[in-house]
Amino acid sequence: MTTVLELEERCADAWPALVDERLGGWRLRAAGGFTGRANSALTTGDPGVPVADALAAVSGFARRHEIRPLAHVVVGSPHEDAVARTGWRVDLDHPGGAESLVLTGPLAAFATPKPEGVAEGVTEGVAEGVSVPTSPSEGWWELAAQAEPTPAQRHVLGSGGVVGFGQVARDGVVLAAVRGAVVGDLLHVARLAVRPEARRRGLARALLGGLASWALGRGATTCALQVAEHNTPALELYRSLGCVEHHRYRYWAPNHS
Structure with a gap:
């Protein structure tokens, strides 16, 4: 069975952002605000730094590319609780909906x-x-x-x-x-x-x-x-x-x- 990490990586490759930068195993993506998937940080891997520092990098990336800072977080993943502890929140106002099924x-x-x-x-x-x-x-x-x-x-x-x-x-x-x-x-x-x-x-x-x-x-x-x-x-x-x-x-x- 394909793992969550493998499937998310393939989906990201199939939906290419204009800018796609690696932060360890995370992918920071920007595409002029067109779709959440192409304008969010894919957080399925290990960023190589504490999650709080990784999210600070996500915010900096978003400012540079003039998009909202967003993190694409798999429900029940190892990073979910860590993201919540930093003060980030589920984006209930997201135009396409805060939660999606794969x-x-x-x-x-x-x-x-x-x-x-x-x-x-x-x-x-x-x-x-x-x-x-x-x-x-x-x-x-x-x-x-x-x-x-x-x-x-x-x-x-x-x-x-x-x-x-x-x-x-x-x-x-x-x-x-x-x-x-x-x-x-x-x-x-x-x-x-x-x-x-x-x-x-x-x-x-x-x-x-x-x-x-x-x-x-x-x-x-x-x-x-x-x-x-x-x-x-x-x-x-x-x-x-x-x-x-x-x-x-x-x-x-x-x-x-």
């Missing part, structure tokens, strides 16, 4: 079967309108981020291993979008979005099936997703596809931030 599951459980004659790794035509190009379309950007993405968004979403920009397009309109990044044998899934008028048609499930097929053709066997605990519809979808909770993490911030 789910994992076998890709084969929800990959779309390929019709006869479709080459391995090709997803176009597996389901109507589903494709996984390696470059994002304008419609993908509009749905997954915004029509005019910032440099930070382009970096975080556009890089990180082998990246696929899954979409369902019909009549030239992108109705659903998702990002997948293959790191080793892991597919990291993020930014799943469906236009409001196109929901409840099974597009998310079809799109994830196409993305899984694409990733299987690139050596992935397992998927990982980081989902806010309040996102009930997403959690129900992923669990119905065979994903289970691996662990949880929370964002922590200084009391004065």
